[in-house]
Amino acid sequence: MVTIDTQYVRPRMDASHLLVAAGRAAFVDTGTHFSVPHLLSALAELGLARDAVDYIFLTHIHLDHAGGVGTLAAALPRAFVVVHPRGIAHLADPAKLIAATKAVYGDGAFARLYGQLVPVAPSQLVAAEDGRSFLLGGERLDFIHTPGHALHHACLVARDGTAAFTGDTFGISYRELDTAAGEFIFPTTSPTQFDPAQLHASIDRVLATRPRVIYLTHYGPVRAAARLGDDLHADVDAFVAIAHAATAAPDRETAIAQALFAHLSRRLDAHGYGGGELQRHAVLDADVRLNAAGLDAWLARVA
Secondary structure (H helix, E strand, O other): OEEEEOOOOOOOOOEEEEEEEOOEEEEEOOOOHHHHHHHHHHHHHOOOOHHHEEEEEOOOOOHHHHOOHHHHHHHOOOOEEEEOHHHHHHHHOOHHHHHHHHHHHOHHHHHHHHOOOOOOOHHHEEEOOOOEEEEEOOEEEEEEEOOOOOOOOEEEEEOOOOEEEOOOOOOEOOHHHOEOOEOOOEOOOOOOOOOHHHHHHHHHHHHHOOOOEEEEOOOEEEOOHHHHHHHHHHHHHHHHHHHHHOOOOOOHHHHHHHHHHHHHHHHHHHHOOOOOHHHHHHHHHHHHHHHHHHHHHHHHHHO
């Protein structure tokens, strides 16, 4: 298993994972268009030809996870792109996805962050239903649907319990925040389909596969699955409580963001993290802003 830094935004923020079994290979998530050279270099460094790649598995189609899939698929014409059925149309024709992203970020930021979105050839697309199995070099991988972060989210789990590739379902754990107490983790509630009940159920579904290692897109392998799962469940509830407490705030999203940062900072103190406020803001602010926006959107939806 190889964790590849996609170099999205900053180092060790966003990963693609390369699986190899009996000379056959698969990628899980791709990063952006700009990430593809890093993925192809990792393949070459292992001495693997491009036609050794059987699959590109996508946990979901948010652009930090899947923006480069069309570019990568064009470079790996024998690989099938496996995605939740809800995501398939956007990969064949990303026009709506491009327009929606530009509406949020603007044309300049879109070009800087994502470059371009290349359609995936229909002959390479596979819409995977819940529980569908795939063989990679004789090893069985199950594609399980895990809504909560997004309705079209899925995770890839090894049938033998060795590994799970969880995209955003099993949260975010940056290596900069590791301490002697282990990994620090928190959920992602970014817009626009966060659902706390679904996310609780999906976290439990991942844990039920009893993975020895969980590979996160943000960022890399974590191993203390039971403890981290407990932390995620507690934080989903805490994030929801923070959102409800800000319901009447004049600027609800800002109030949520401030409370989220304070909550995570308290948790970091308890975790033994010694970094100061500037370091914490540098690592957490982007996710805090996205989580606050997602919680604000959730409140608007359920009110």
